[in-house]
Amino acid sequence: VKYVGIRPAPGYPTQPDHREKDTLWRLLDAENLSGGKMVLTESLMMMPAASVCALCFAHEKAKYFAVGQINKDQVADYSARRGCTVEDSERWLGSSTLGYEPPSQ
Structure with missing residues (x-):
């Protein structure tokens, strides 16, 4: 089956x-x-x-x-809905999902 x-x-x-x-x-x-x-x-x-x-x-x-790749405003919206920081979302989403280069930590 x-x-x-x-x-x-x-x-x-x-x-x-x-x-x-x-x-x-x-x-x-x-x-x-x-x-x-x-x-x-x-x-x-x-x-x-x-x-x-x-x-x-x-x-x-x-x-x-x-x-597809997402922009910073989308990451900010997603982060707000998850109740976390943009930086945390950037870390977990990874560079292949982000449509921009996040600032280095």
């Missing part, structure tokens, strides 16, 4: 912000449900390394897409 749908994962082009992994982690209570066998590190790496985190959309019309 072939899977029909998409499975976008945090940190990849469809969902470039790794912090969404933390959102899913808390929502699902993943560490507790795994009996402490799965953990999320400070850098949001999942342990054990074979762990997978993704949203699953099982629909025949679901399609992957990539978030």
Whole structure:
């Protein structure tokens, strides 16, 4: 049976912000449900390394897409909605998503 749908994962082009992994982690209570066998590190790496985190959309019309480069005003708006600083968002979104060069820290 072939899977029909998409499975976008945090940190990849469809969902470039790794912090969404933390959102899913808390929502699902993943560490507790795994009996402490799965953990999320400070850098949001999942342990054990074979762990997978993704949203699953099982629909025949679901399609992957990539978030293009975004400008500083978009990062500012996104940061305000997340309740974090622009600098924090710039760090987690990375240079491939940012349509500008952030000031060096």
